[in-house]
Amino acid sequence: xxxxxxxxxxxxxxxxxxxxxxxxxxxxxxxxxxxxxxxxxxxxxxxxxxxxxxxxxxxxxxxxxxxxxxxxxxxxxxxxxxxxxxxxxxxxxxxxxxxxxxxxxxxxxxxxxxxxxxxxxxxxxxxxxxxxxxxxxxxxxxxxxxxxxxxxxxxxxxxxxxxxxxxxxxxxxxxxxxxxxxxxxxxxxxxxxxxxxxxxxxxxxxxxxxxxxxxxxxxxxxxxxxxxxxxxxxxxxxxxxxxxxxxxxxxxxxxxxxxxxxxxxxxxxxxxxxxxxxxxxxxxxxxxxxxxxxxxxxxxxxxxxxxxxxxxxxxxxxxxxxxxxxxxxxxxxxxxxxxxxxxxxxxxxxxxxxxxxxxxxxxxxxxxxxxxxxxxxxxxxxxxxxxxxxxxxxxxxxxxxxxxxxxxxxxxx
Numbered sequence: 270x271x272x273x274x275x276x277x278x279x280x281x282x283x284x285x286x287x288x289x290x291x292x293x294x295x296x297x298x299x300x301x302x303x304x305x306x307x308x309x310x311x312x313x314x315x316x317x318x319x320x321x322x323x324x325x326x327x328x329x330x331x332x333x334x335x336x337x338x339x340x341x342x343x344x345x346x347x348x349x350x351x352x353x354x355x356x357x358x359x360x361x362x363x364x365x366x367x368x369x370x371x372x373x374x375x376x377x378x379x380x381x382x383x384x385x386x387x388x389x390x391x392x393x394x395x396x397x398x399x400x401x402x403x404x405x406x407x408x409x410x411x412x413x414x415x416x417x418x419x420x421x422x423x424x425x426x427x428x429x430x431x432x433x434x435x436x437x438x439x440x441x442x443x444x445x446x447x448x449x450x451x452x453x454x455x456x457x458x459x460x461x462x463x464x465x466x467x468x469x470x471x472x473x474x475x476x477x478x479x480x481x482x483x484x485x486x487x488x489x490x491x492x493x494x495x496x497x498x499x500x501x502x503x504x505x506x507x508x509x510x511x512x513x514x515x516x517x518x519x520x521x522x523x524x525x526x527x528x529x530x531x532x533x534x535x536x537x538x539x540x541x542x543x544x545x546x547x548x549x550x551x552x553x554x555x556x557x558x559x560x561x562x563x564x565x566x567x568x569x570x571x572x573x574x575x576x577x578x579x580x581x582x583x584x585x586x587x588x589x590x591x592x593x594x595x596x597x598x599x600x601x602x603x604x605x606x607x608x609x610x611x612x613x614x615x616x617x618x619x620x621x622x623x624x625x626x627x628x629x630x631x632x633x634x635x636x637x638x639x640x641x642x643x644x645x646x647x648x649x650x651x652x653x654x655x656x657x658x659x660x661x662x663x664x665x666x667x668x669x670x671x672x673x674x675x676x677x678x679x680x681x682x
Contacts, residue, residue: 275532276604279665280658282528285650288657291320291520293645295498296510303511304431304502305335305546306473313498317478317543320523324530326480326541333477333556335546337470339368339431344505346376347442347464351455361507361641362425363448367417367441368433369402370466377440378463379413381456393462395453406437414440414464418449426640429501429509431549440466475499475546477553482530485538485568490667493540493568494660495554496522497547497617501639512645513577514638519543521573521653525660534668540568544617547574554617558624569594569627571663574616575634576656578649583659584612584632588622594629594663601662607655631656 294316301309314330321328344360358364382392384405389412396405396417405415419427427443442464444452452460478498485491496518500511510516526541533539544553554572561568571594583602587595602609614630621628633652637643 276662276665279528279532280605280661283524283654283657283661285654288520288524288653289645289648289650291523292512292516292648292653295516295519296512296645298508302502302509303498303500304338305475305499305549306338306471307502309502310499310545314476314478317498317519321478321480321541324482324527326482326526326530328478328480331477331479331557331560333475333552334472335475335549335552336472338473338549339433340469340471341366341504342467342469345442345465345467347462349452349455349462350460351451352459358448361427361504362421363445364464365419365427365443366466366468367443368430369435369437370441370468371436371439372469373414373440373466376463376465377413378461381452381460381462383453383456384408384415387456393464395449395456402437402441406439409439412439414442414466416449416452416462417441417443418446419443421445422637422640422642424637424640424642426637426642429504429639431501436470440464442466475553477545477557478543480541482526482539482541483533483537486536489536489538491538491540491566491568492664492667493542493570494522494525495542495544495570495572495617496574497544497553499545499548501548508641509639510644512643512648513575513635514643515547515574517576517648517653518573521576521656521660524657525664528661529664533664537664537667539664547617551617551620554620558621558626561626562624567626570618570621570629571660572614572616572618572621572628572630573656573660574614574618574630575632575638576653577633577635577638577647579633579652579655582608582610583656584614585609586612586614586618586630588619588628589624589626591622591627591629594627597663597666598629598659600666601659604666605655605658605662607659631659
C-alpha cells in the first residue's frame with residue numbers, strides 16, 4: 270500500500286478521547302502546574318515515562334541545571350487608598366509581582382508619587398506608561414517601590430512569566446489597567462499604598478524525557494517529535510493548570526507516537542522528546558539539541574506548542590534546513606484538510622533550528638494561557654485531532670514510495 274493510500278486509515282486511528290484524557294491528567298491539581306524543578310513537574314514526568322513505556326518505547330531522563338527560577342512564596346499583601354477609601358488588591362488580577370522585582374517579605378507603606386516627577390523618598394512610585402524601568406530606577410533612589418501598568422487577558426488575569434530580566438534594586442508591583450489608572454490619579458493627591466514582593470529566585474534541576482519508539486537505521490530518515498511538558502506552575506492561591514500550554518502539545522505527540530509506532534516502515538526512525546524548562550528560555554531543548562549534535566544525530570524535528578483551539582489555521586515556523594520537512598507538512602495539510610499558515614511559534618523548535626537541525630514548530634494555542642483560565646475544558650478536541658492527524662500524516666508521507674509504484678512522471682504525493 271502506498272503512503273497516500275494508507276493515510277485515511279492511519280489518521281483515522283487518532284483518538285480525541287485519549288488526548289483529552291491526557292490533557293486532563295497533566296492539568297490536574299496533583300501536578301501543580303508542572304513548573305520546572307517542582308514536585309509537580311517530577312510527578313508529571315513519572316506519569317509520562319510510564320505512558321511512553323506502555324507504547325513499548327525505551328525511555329530515559331536527562332538532567333540539566335536551571336538557574337534563578339522565579340518563585341512566589343506567598344501572595345503579595347497589597348492595600349492602597351486614595352485618601353478616602355481603602356482597598357485590598359486581588360493577586361493575579363489587580364496586582365502581581367514584576368519579574369524584575371527585588372525580594373521583599375516586609376510590607377512597605379508609603380505615600381504615592383509619580384516616577385520622574387515627585388520626590389522618591391519613601392514613596393511607591395507610579396511609572397508612566399512610556400517610561401522604561403531603566404529610567405524609572407534612575408529617579409527612584411530611596412523609594413519604597415515601583416508600580417507598573419500591566420495588561421490583562423480577556424478573563425481578567427495578568428500573564429505569568431518565568432523568563433525575564435535579573436532583579437533590580439527595588440520591589441516592583443504590576444497593576445491591571447483599571448487599578449493603575451486609579452492609583453495614578455491618587456498619586457496626584459494624598460494616596461498611599463502598602464505592599465510586599467515575596468519573589469525569590471531558586472536554582473533547580475530540569476529534566477528532559479527521551480524515548481526511542483523506532484530506532485533509526487543507516488541511511489534512513491530519523492523523525493523526532495517534541496513538546497514541552499513544563500508550565501509556569503501554581504502560585505499561592507492561584508491554580509494555573511497549563512492545559513493548552515502545553516499539556517495539549519504533549520497529548521498530540523503521545524497520540525501521534527502511539528499511532529505511528531506500529532505503522533511506520535523500517536526506513537524511518539521515530540523518537541520523542543518531552544522537554545522541561547521551556548517557560549524559562551527553552552533551556553531543555555537547547556540542552557537536547559547540543560546533545561544530539563554531540564552524538565552526531567540529525568533528526569527532522571516536529572515540535573508542537575499549543576493545540577488548544579484552531580483559529581483558522583495551524584501556525585508553522587521553520588528553522589534550519591527544513592525545506593523537505595516543510596514540503597512534507599504541506600502535503601500532510603492537503604491530505605488531512607488541516608489549513609496551515611506561516612506564523613511565529615516561539616518555542617523549542619527555535620533551539621533545534623539554531624543548532625542546524627531541520628525543525629518546524631506547530632502552534633494552535635488559545636487565550637488565557639499562563640493563567641488560571643488555561644483549563645482542560647477549554648481545549649478543543651477537534652483541534653487536538655487536527656494537530657495529531659497533521660503530525661501522523663507528515664511522518665507517514667516521509668516514507669519513500671517503492672520504485673515499482675512510482676508514476677512515470679514522478680511521485681505526485
